[in-house]
Amino acid sequence: MKMILAFLSLIFILSFSISIVDGAGLKVGYYWHTCPEAEGIISDVVGKAVRVNPGDAADLIRMHFHDCFVRGCDGSILIDSTAGNTAEKDSPANNPSLSGFDIIDAAKSRIEAKCPGVVSCADIVAYAARDSAHEVGGLMWAVEGGRRDGRISRASDIPGNLPPPSFDVNQLTQLFAQKQLSQDDMVTLSGAHSIGVSHCSSFSADRLYNFSGRGVQDPSMDPSYALQLKAKCPASSSSSSVVVPLDPLTPNNLDVKYYVDLQYKRGLLKSDQTLMSNDATSRLVRINTKYPTIWRRNFGMAMVKMGSIGVLSGSQGEIRKQCRVPN
Numbered sequence: 641m642k643m644i645l646a647f648l649s650l651i652f653i654l655s656f657s658i659s660i661v662d663g664a665g666l667k668v669g670y671y672w673h674t675c676p677e678a679e680g681i682i683s684d685v686v687g688k689a690v691r692v693n694p695g696d697a698a699d700l701i702r703m704h705f706h707d708c709f710v711r712g713c714d715g716s717i718l719i720d721s722t723a724g725n726t727a728e729k730d731s732p733a734n735n736p737s738l739s740g741f742d743i744i745d746a747a748k749s750r751i752e753a754k755c756p757g758v759v760s761c762a763d764i765v766a767y768a769a770r771d772s773a774h775e776v777g778g779l780m781w782a783v784e785g786g787r788r789d790g791r792i793s794r795a796s797d798i799p800g801n802l803p804p805p806s807f808d809v810n811q812l813t814q815l816f817a818q819k820q821l822s823q824d825d826m827v828t829l830s831g832a833h834s835i836g837v838s839h840c841s842s843f844s845a846d847r848l849y850n851f852s853g854r855g856v857q858d859p860s861m862d863p864s865y866a867l868q869l870k871a872k873c874p875a876s877s878s879s880s881s882v883v884v885p886l887d888p889l890t891p892n893n894l895d896v897k898y899y900v901d902l903q904y905k906r907g908l909l910k911s912d913q914t915l916m917s918n919d920a921t922s923r924l925v926r927i928n929t930k931y932p933t934i935w936r937r938n939f940g941m942a943m944v945k946m947g948s949i950g951v952l953s954g955s956q957g958e959i960r961k962q963c964r965v966p967n
């Protein structure tokens with residue numbers, strides 16, 4: 641009897657551990673044994689930062705996206721440029737708009753003090769994105785760990801891998817498909833634009849002044865919203881440091897108000913409003929508005945899926961000692 645019980649519990653344990661290991665070799669609770677403090681340290685550091693500056697949450701969520709779409713989720717976004725190499729973070733897609741690197745450094749140094757050489761920088765970014773979403777939206781999902789850090793980061797890898805804000809729905813769908821993400825995932829993840837800001841240069845030509853190169857305003861934008869934006873983003877100053885909220889309704893809350901904006905023609909980027917130009921994507925926009933619980937659940941699942949893009953495992957890559965420099 642004892643034998644049978646032991647056997648049954650072994651099967652149970654095996655099937656459990658298999659079910660939480662995904663195709664990329666990642667699993668939930670990856671550091672529970674090797675660095676049990678890791679997840680707690682990250683949520684503490686992120687929580688303190690975001691409570692002072694909610695904008696940090698937007699940076700950290702976007703950081704995970706930009707890491708994963710370029711060379712996979714390998715922490716390449718964190719590596720500093722050197723004399724001979726311009727790194728991803730110094731590409732125009734990230735500099736000056738992406739910050740939050742100091743928060744990752746702070747978490748990493750506290751973790752290294754507890755368990756040196758165990759927790760990857762790529763994983764810290766993944767946990768920090770989840771903790772950010774929890775702080776500003778109450779969202780929760782189980783983050784899988786086990787990514788290893790890459791050693792290469794090149795600004796020249798950005799074109800073709802990160803979507804520019806000028807993309808239409810077909811271009812977005814195609815690019816996400818290259819990353820094994822569906823059109824539904826794309827719409828769901830675009831809900832991240834319910835927090836954070838954009839520089840005028842990311843949308844003013846496309847939407848306010850030179851739609852389709854015709855010197856006019858984008859007809860798919862609410863004229864009164866366009867008028868407000870023009871006041872903040874004058875035609876002449878496309879290089880200014882002025883920023884405006886991506887979601888004018890609730891700029892600091894991760895919620896479904898972004899999808900409400902779209903239905904009122906108040907999407908900021910061309911890549912936002914374009915989701916209303918297609919039957920399947922506009923349908924999902926309306927569903928998300930109506931059923932926030934469904935969107936919240938789907939957002940967590942899509943973030944987990946995004947977090948498994950091109951990950952390094954086994955003997956690939958390394959566990960970086962400092963997130964800004966390969967070992």
Ligand code: HEM
Nearest residue numbers: 698699702705737803804805829832836837838839842911
């Ligand atoms: C669908 C294609 C996407 C495009 C074309 C796009 C483009 C952009 C652009 C142009 C900005 C503003 C940058 C600036 O000028 O300051 C931005 C901001 C942001 N993006 Fe996206 N994005 C996309 C998808 C995503 C996804 C999938 C996520 C995360 C899951 C995300 C998270 C964010 C966040 C949180 C911000 C605000 C950043 C801040 O306030 O610092 N975006 N995005």
Ligand SMILES: *[C@@H]1O[C@H](CO)[C@@H](O)[C@H](O)[C@H]1NC(C)=O
Nearest residue numbers: 845849850851852853854855
């Ligand atoms: C508007 O776009 C067109 C086509 O891209 C370009 O030739 C023209 O110079 C732009 N006009 C302004 C005012 O930027």
